[in-house]
Amino acid sequence: MTTDPAWALAEHVCGVSFAMLPKSTRAATRHDILDTFGCLLGGSGAPGIAELDRVLGKWGGAEESQVILWRRRLPAPQAALMNASMAHALDFDDTLDHGGSIHPGASVLGASLAVADRLGSVSGADLMLAVALGLDISCRIALASTLDRGWHRTAAMGVFGAAAAAGKLLDLSVPQMVNAFGIAFSQAAGNRQCIIDGALTKRLQAGQAASSGVLAATLAREGFTGAHNIFLGRFGFFELYQPDGYDAARLTDGLGA
Amino acid sequence: MSEQDGGQIASVGVSTDAATLADQFASAPHKRRPTHIVEAQFALPFLIAAALIHGRVGINEVANIGDTAVLDLAARIEGQAMDKTAGAVAGITVTLRDGRSATVKVGKPLGSPENRLSIAQLQAKFADCARNAVRPIADDAIASVAADILALDDVADVGVLADRLT
Numbered sequence: 001m002t003t004d005p006a007w008a009l010a011e012h013v014c015g016v017s018f019a020m021l022p023k024s025t026r027a028a029t030r031h032d033i034l035d036t037f038g039c040l041l042g043g044s045g046a047p048g049i050a051e052l053d054r055v056l057g058k059w060g061g062a063e064e065s066q067v068i069l070w071r072r073r074l075p076a077p078q079a080a081l082m083n084a085s086m087a088h089a090l091d092f093d094d095t096l097d098h099g100g101s102i103h104p105g106a107s108v109l110g111a112s113l114a115v116a117d118r119l120g121s122v123s124g125a126d127l128m129l130a131v132a133l134g135l136d137i138s139c140r141i142a143l144a145s146t147l148d149r150g151w152h153r154t155a156a157m158g159v160f161g162a163a164a165a166a167g168k169l170l171d172l173s174v175p176q177m178v179n180a181f182g183i184a185f186s187q188a189a190g191n192r193q194c195i196i197d198g199a200l201t202k203r204l205q206a207g208q209a210a211s212s213g214v215l216a217a218t219l220a221r222e223g224f225t226g227a228h229n230i231f232l233g234r235f236g237f238f239e240l241y242q243p244d245g246y247d248a249a250r251l252t253d254g255l256g257a
Numbered sequence: 258m259s260e261q262d263g264g265q266i267a268s269v270g271v272s273t274d275a276a277t278l279a280d281q282f283a284s285a286p287h288k289r290r291p292t293h294i295v296e297a298q299f300a301l302p303f304l305i306a307a308a309l310i311h312g313r314v315g316i317n318e319v320a321n322i323g324d325t326a327v328l329d330l331a332a333r334i335e336g337q338a339m340d341k342t343a344g345a346v347a348g349i350t351v352t353l354r355d356g357r358s359a360t361v362k363v364g365k366p367l368g369s370p371e372n373r374l375s376i377a378q379l380q381a382k383f384a385d386c387a388r389n390a391v392r393p394i395a396d397d398a399i400a401s402v403a404a405d406i407l408a409l410d411d412v413a414d415v416g417v418l419a420d421r422l423t
Contacts, residue, residue, distance in 0.1 A: 026410065034379055034406045037418070041394070042316055042386025047294055049391070066419045069391055090316060091298045092386070097369065116415050124405075124412030198293035 005251040006230040009140070010177035012255050013133045013164045018125045020256075021132060029132040032094055036087050036105035043089030044069045048200035052082055052207070065117040076114040076218070077211040080162070084110025085207030088154065100142030102153040103206065104161055108134035110210035111162035115169045115217070122169065134165030134213075140251050141237075147245020155190025155205035156241065162213020170221050182226020183216035185237055263310055263330040265353050271305060272339045272348040282336030289331040291322050305349065306331035316389040376407070394422060 021029075043049065053070055056078045063073035067082045074082070087093055087106035094105040112130050116122035138161030142153050151157070163184035167177050190205035220226070231237045231248060238246040271282070281288050281301040291297035297304070297319050306327045307318040321327070339347065345362035352358040365372040374382070380403050387399040398421050405412055405421070412418075 030407055030409050031374075031376075031379055033409065034383055034403060035374075037402070037406060038379075038383035038386040041383075041390045041422075045389070045391030068419055069394075069422055071423065090319070090386070092316075092382075095368075113415075113419075117419070120416065121414050122416075124409035124415055127415045128409055195295065195299055198287070198291070198296040200295065202295060 002229050004229045004232050004236070005248060006178050006181045006228065007174070008252050008255060009137060009164075010174045010181060013137065013168055014172065014174045014177050016129070016133060016256065018129045021129065025132055026128060029128045029135070032105050032135060033109060033128070033131055036093055036109045039090055039093040039106070040068055040083055040087035040109070042092065043086040043203070046086070046089035046203070048203055049082070049086055049089060052085060052204070056082060065114040068113070076118040077214045079117070080110045080114035080214045081204075081207035081211035082110075083113055083207075084162075084210035085203045088206035089203040091202075096139050096142060099146075100139055100153070101148070102138060102142040102157055104135045104138035104142075104154070104158055105131075106154065106206040107158035107162040107209035107213060108138060108165045110207065111213040111217075112165045112169060114210070114214055115166045119169060126169065130165040130168040133168050134161040137161040137164040144238075144247050144250040145242045145245065146247050146250075147242060149242060149245060150192050151241065152190035152192050152194070152202065152205050155209040156188045158206065159184045159188050159209040159212045159216075162210045163216040164213075166214045166217035167220065170217050172217060172221055176220045178228055178230075179224065179226045180216045180220035181230050182228055183219055183224065184213055185227055185230045187212035187216065188237070188241070263306070263326045265355075266309065266330060266333075266351060267354045268350075268352045269305065269309065269330070269334040270337050270350040270352075271301070271334060272337045272345075272350075273301075274339055274346075277301070277347075278336045278338065282334075289334070290328055294320055294322065297322050300331075302331045302334040302336075303327065305334060309351065315385055398422060 056074055057072055061075040065076045065079035066073050067079050084106045087110055093103045096102050108131055112127055116127055138158045141157040141160055160181055163180045167180045194201040229236055287296045288300040289302045291300045291303055304314055308314050310326050311318050345364045348360060348362040350360040368374055383403050384399050387394050402418055402421050405418055
């Protein structure tokens with residue numbers, strides 16, 4: 001164990017139960033899920049989604065998780081990619097405007113729906129808990145990243161929230177959750193050049209974050225390891241992705257309060 | 258607001274901050290005439306023109322980048338430095354050819370934590386999105402899924418959400 005804040009975040013994600021969620025958090029989570037799920041439906045026919053379906057459908061694989069409305073089941077990471085890409089395609093989805101600038105819902109819900117479907121018989125309360133924790137993780141990382149360096153935060157930071165949500169549903173231990181964050185860090189990517197150039201990769205990046213989060217949590221449960229000094233290590237997230245532009249304390253300020 | 262004839266509008270002035278002015282109004286023709294839906298999503302003059310012409314900015318209004326009435330009006334929208342005295346984050350002044358004029362200032366954008374969407378507004382957005390899905394979804398299925406999510410604490414198996422849509 002190290003002093004990297006990843007451990008505190010992992011302990012928090014693993015330790016919180018549905019009963020511990022305040023009433024206001026439950027309400028906000030329901031509303032976020034309603035909004036994100038609606039955006040997913042509305043984006044299901046948006047440009048780029050059919051192309052994704054053709055490619056992923058051709059590849060196929062284990063029929064673990066449903067691609068919403070596309071009448072296709074795919075391995076959970078690929079279903080997460082599709083569902084989250086749909087949820088972000090319209091850019092109508094939830095936004096943390098003040099200080100963070102991230103759409104946290106698409107990758108978190110995309111990952112959660114895919115893992116829940118793979119597991120089967122997941123309750124609404126368990127889904128809400130995973131989503132609430134995932135949203136919190138994504139927003140904390142976005143808020144701690146105080147300088148805009150052109151990342152598409154929805155993806156490059158949302159991958160950690162997706163991993164947290166997927167890991168919560170998979171009931172990871174604290175060390176496994178840290179590994180999931182470390183594996184997510186290795187996949188953290190996404191930039192906003194796609195906005196400037198009007199490219200479809202903006203929606204793909206949200207899907208990629210969801211998919212990478214599912215992969216990270218699933219690998220961690222199998223014993224795969226990731227970096228542990230994820231945020232403050234020599235080549236950690238802040239040094240590498242946010243040089244001279246971060247406030248690490250914001251990762252854990254008021255955690256669980 | 259119903260469909261409007263953009264020809265009745267003499268001018269539209271958008272007051273906003275310096276960064277937004279530079280990004281949206283300075284020298285970016287695709288903000289007025291987007292060539293792709295992703296450009297349209299981030300094109301303020303185009304979206305404001307769509308709102309003025311159609312009375313809403315929904316999925317179809319954003320996607321219809323060839324809407325000539327919207328494009329004609331978008332080409333005439335001017336950006337202005339924001340008067341910060343009113344505490345607004347943005348403002349729009351529309352002047353009609355008959356001389357009438359109206360100004361709307363936005364301090365707390367709809368959807369922000371200080372001006373949240375109501376449950377009814379969230380449901381309406383959900384339904385609007387669902388009606389633009391890749392395949393038709395029955396109105397009762399749309400209502401059922403929304404109701405399930407709003408009572409998610411009591412849902413035994415979230416698989417029901419996708420099942421209702423198949």
